[in-house]
Amino acid sequence: MRVVLAGGGTAGHIEPALALADALRREDPRVEITCLGTERGLESRLVPQRGYELALIPPVPLPRTLTPRLLTVPGRLRGAINAAASVLDRARAEVLVGFGGYVATPGYLAARKRKVPIIVHEANPRAGLANRLGARFTENVAVSHRDSALPHARFVGIPLRREITSLDRLAMGDKARSYFGLMPDLPTLLIFGGSQGARSLNRAAVAAAPAFRAAGIQVLHIVGPKNTEEPAPADGPQYVTLPYCDRMDLAYAAADVAMCRAGAMTCAELAAVGLPAVYVPLPHGNGEQRLNAEPIVAGGGGLLVDDADLSPEWIFGNLLPILSNADQVARMSEAAARLGRRDADVALARMVYDVVRSRGAQ
Missing domain, CATH: 3.40.50.2000 (Glycogen Phosphorylase B;)
Structure with missing residues (x-):
């Protein structure tokens, strides 16, 4: 199985992605995992430390207010989407799992462009812009709060490190x-x-x-x-x-x-x-x-x-x-x-396997 994870920028996006990666590897050591990231995020240090491949794409932070920087977003975002699509192609990705943040937005759009199945994981009670976008492209939405407003939300919890669980x-x-x-x-x-x-x-x-x-x-x-x-x-x-x-x-x-x-x-x-x-x-x-x-x-x-x-x-x-x-x-x-929930990593890993199997059965 070949999986691309999009969760960069902060530890709150990266750690759940790495906990999922660990759970997938425990289930099947042959799983190929690629993490999307940028050179400015914590992932540039954390992902290699944990032994996973990191593929860099250009960062495209989205302004929260109306500023002249908005005019630069479409062109920069297009470049990031193309870079993410190239990563999906090289990895021969069977699924993309996004955890929000500015790495996830081009990841979701590239996966949709390449018709790669998408899974969204939202750790917060209020979803950010990236995951609100990603949830429009898939029915596979995992959340950590039971009253999440995202469509198709399925309560899973937050994948945590094994030394914690x-x-x-x-x-x-x-x-x-x-x-x-x-x-x-x-x-x-x-x-x-x-x-x-x-x-x-x-x-x-x-x-x-x-x-x-x-x-x-x-x-x-x-x-x-x-x-x-x-x-x-x-x-x-x-x-x-x-x-x-x-x-x-x-x-x-x-x-x-x-x-x-x-x-x-x-x-x-x-x-x-x-x-x-x-x-x-x-x-x-x-x-x-x-x-x-x-x-x-x-x-x-x-x-x-x-x-x-x-x-x-x-x-x-x-x-x-x-x-x-x-x-x-x-x-x-x-x-x-x-x-608390100690098995969110396992639950999300099962979701990944189910999505890939269902795609193979089509």
Whole structure:
């Protein structure tokens, strides 16, 4: 089977594509997989690292507002479509799976031009322009929110890395805490703000550090590579800071509760491993992060706080009581796990195989 994946630009588009690629390879190591991308996206680093072929096409970001740049889009988009069509031809693609973003738009249009079957995967509650377009060309639409407005939507979830979906947090807890230099028997809070960190989370957490110590709570704080916030050293429970972490599976296993942003991948991973969280959605954009977290919070697996309301005082009144109550943490963990899905990669892989088989039977 020969598959082309179109999911470039951000980790939220690339990681689900790579998780699908891994699932396809586990099912059949002979599957030929090509990833569409551009030289400016994270895929230029992440895809080769995972051992998959990357085919580059010209980037065509679409303006969100009416600007003179719109006049340059048709010609540039035509070039990107032709480049994507050439990739489909070289790969002899039997199916194209798109995950949104600016790589997906020329991929969908090229696949339609070449009559290659299309599968659309949408990770967010509100589909972006590329996936709204792609969903018009196919009945094979996989979504991660049950109330998606896309036509022909089939709930699948977000494909996640195997080290996340196979994680047993309870079994790995002591080992994970030792890995980060944490104590084995204290309530543990994990704080992270995405790949670049989150300044508002960092400020509030560092200001609350004395209260964490006084309450007997230890903290694993991933501040981000460009942030320098760090609490002053003191006696008592640990407060470990890292500029970044490449073992988030162990960070999840070490923690009892997380405090973080509410990107689609973050929400999916935390629910899959049953880690309750305080979600602090990004204060800008279209409100998508709040929509990502709301089902988990409604189900009892977390709390929501606006970025503007996050403060040491909010942490004292709302988060510390939870961390100090093991029974409540356990209930919230079970609630989060009920809302998570660990087999989305397998479900989407089956969808790919079904589409290719049905095409071969025609």
